[in-house]
Amino acid sequence: MAIRIMVTITQAKKRDLSEVLGLLRKVGLPVKGVDDQLHNFFVAREKSDLKGCGGLEAYGNVGLIRSVAVDPPFQGQGLGHSIVRSLEALAAEKNLSEIYLLTETAETFFAELGYVTIHRDSANPDIKRSSEFASLCPASAACMKKTLR
Numbered sequence: 310m311a312i313r314i315m316v317t318i319t320q321a322k323k324r325d326l327s328e329v330l331g332l333l334r335k336v337g338l339p340v341k342g343v344d345d346q347l348h349n350f351f352v353a354r355e356k357s358d359l360k361g362c363g364g365l366e367a368y369g370n371v372g373l374i375r376s377v378a379v380d381p382p383f384q385g386q387g388l389g390h391s392i393v394r395s396l397e398a399l400a401a402e403k404n405l406s407e408i409y410l411l412t413e414t415a416e417t418f419f420a421e422l423g424y425v426t427i428h429r430d431s432a433n434p435d436i437k438r439s440s441e442f443a444s445l446c447p448a449s450a451a452c453m454k455k456t457l458r
């Protein structure tokens with residue numbers, strides 16, 4: 310999908326933290342642990358305004374995508390897809406073999422990007438120890454996986 314707004318996607322810096330937390334709260338996603346993982350986040354800005362973000366946590370040789378969010382007025386223009394592609398490029402750079410995620414709201418969005426819904430119990434054991442799996446995301450969330458290599 311071609312992105313239809315002019316945004317720059319870059320790795321997050323410490324100074325991005327409060328805006329990232331604000332965006333996550335706005336779209337109803339958990340913020341716990343984001344400060345520790347901010348170096349693994351991307352931020353999408355149009356001029357100086359934050360329009361989107363997303364993070365990739367690495368556990369052994371597998372990754373966990375979390376906190377993919379686009380500011381509601383800018384949704385539906387391809388930005389979410391671009392953020393996920395940036396996170397996948399980072400995962401490939403880190404030589405990760407699989408990416409997992411949990412979502413209560415965006416299963417169709419991730420399915421379009423090649424993620425497959427799996428039973429949560431069959432996820433990689435390292436990923437299951439992440440706080441997202443252990444406590445942050447409710448049991449009702451869909452668990453999705455994409456194999457990179």
Ligand SMILES: CC(C)(COP(=O)(O)OP(=O)(O)OC[C@H]1O[C@@H](n2cnc3c(N)ncnc32)[C@H](O)[C@@H]1OP(=O)(O)O)[C@@H](O)C(=O)NCCC(=O)NCCS
Binds near residue numbers: 374388391414418
């Ligand atoms: C999910 C989200 C990041 C998508 O961002 P976006 O910029 O709107 O996505 P894109 O424009 O790249 O993609 C739009 C496509 O995804 C689909 N899509 C977008 N959000 C969706 C959702 N919540 N559920 C299902 N499909 C969704 C759209 O139907 C559209 O498909 P189409 O082009 O075939 O019509 C955004 O809706 C969001 O911030 N949601 C709240 C936070 C969230 O649920 N994050 C995911 C959990 S990590």
